[in-house]
Amino acid sequence: MADSSRALPGFTLSLGYTIFYLSAIVLIPLAALALKTTQISPAEFWRIITDPIVVASYKLTFTASFFAAAINAVFGLIVAWTLVRYDFPGRRLLDALIDFPFALPTAVAGLTYASLYLKEGWIGGLGPNIVAAVNGVSGWFGRDELLAPESLDWLTFPFTGQTSGIVMVLIFVSLPFVVRTVQPVLQEWDPEFETAARMLGAGRVTIFRRVIFPELFPAWSSGFATAFARNIGEYGSVIFIAANIPGKSQIAPLQIVVKLDDFQYAAAAAIGVVLLVISLLLLLAINGVQTYARRHERAA
């Protein structure tokens, strides 16, 4: 716990330096953002942030971020579960790999995803082949074609305007969040509870649904929200993949860059404020979930 005694020296110096550095690097620049938006009238502000192209970019950012975070919520839970509870060859390697998206620069992630899913890439070229193979097999059995020729085109996404590409790379970028928040809870989990539940006659699904999952829920949901928040702000990896068509495949952070390149500083600031407020709200939500969980735990 923090020691309240002022016997230690350096309080004024360390606190003063912290506040000075914090103000110079974080607080004053963020205040500049707020100040810039006061230079435009509220009506103008509203017009900028509800411009159809900008609204389309929010929609794209939110849908792609949500789907990527949701997919990670499902698979992240499975991955954390497997890594904590089962032993198999390569477990340590996979466990270390979880943090890789944090360590790899996002530009490299965008680059390698773009090249993988190009028509001549390792995965992007698979779509037509899979369709041909499936239809060949069904033709062998005398059936009609099972898959339409373009049904797997979402596997080839760079520069084609496919949203699937943005979702795929965002899955990579936010992959560690759910795993790394759920993992410690599973680690601390006492198997006695499961034994008790089984003694009382509960089935496996019931045990997971009624006994384990409620325990995991706070960590799991805050992992999901953190992943979602991270995805909303992500820029570096997505621009390697998105086709950059205004109103169709531009994400919200890209709108800021477009406005800046156009010297529309106030408009860029307005969109920046919107993104900032959204991420602060998400942060509050995450803290709310954690506080609620802690109080709930104490009450129980």
Next chain:
Amino acid sequence: MAGALAAKIPFTAVKVRPAARESALGRRILITITVAFLTLFVLIPLINVFHQAFAKGLDGYISVFFPIQPEADATLTFSQKRRLAEAATQATRTWHSIWLTISVAAVVIPLNIAFGLAAAWATTKFNFRGRTLLTALIDLPFSVSPVVAGLVFVLLLGRTGIFGNWVTNFEWPDPFSLHWVGFSQGFWPLAFSETHTGIIFTPLAIVIATIFVTFPFVARSLAPLMESQGSDEELAALTLGASGWRTFFKITLPNVKWALLYGVILTMARSFGEFGAVSVVSGHIDSNDTMPLRIEKLWNEYNNQAAFAVSSVLALLAVVTLIAKTAIEWKSAREGHH
């Protein structure tokens, strides 16, 4: 956010929990899903970086960094000469981006260490009004989109910004251009060969933006450990007559050395790889390219193999970062058990 998370669960050595009896089939399905998911989303993209970097063989890879020099007596056509000159220019730019990236990290890391130590000392060793708020504010940069982080500095330091003309006309010498000129011009033998005007769209802006995005890493890695260690040892040293600074360097710093290194590694990885914020404040000027920006330019010039060659350096650094991080986690977990 990476750091916030890493700090939240410091140094967990991963052990297998004895699983309650579960069906072998279910277990096999879950393991298969895990392996497949991580292979598809992490392993294949990583391998692809190196596969593409060596798409033109080892010579092609090396020539990205060290372009082929023609023999002195070789007779070259005009287009061959032009291609060689072009390759040489590209390699010079790539090297410039590598040096700029390292220089930026070299400036950012000491500043963030100083800040991280001060912030962790203030927020964990003392109890004061507003301590929670201060901790929350230190974490704030993690929840700001990198593009917004770049944007605030453009707004603050740009021509139409708050500081306006003063800051855009302000001239400063590039410290990395300091070189030896001898005593012919007076008693001082060193001089700067390059100066920059203004802050935004110069390397200084890149440094500032990088400080912003790596701001909480060191403080967040130190705070949980310093909080759990309390200040008994420091108080004992002070009672025995040690000075404040001596106590800090002899007691506190050795106690938190692994956590400090952990924060430094996270800071370094992020400052090498930052894209959004740096891209916005660099103004897309070639001389302001860090490695990630260089990758983007090479990719946009359809020079895919070169883009992947530069990426492979960063990917290798990421792998080294992970190994170092894991090693520190094991090391401090083992020390914690003693």
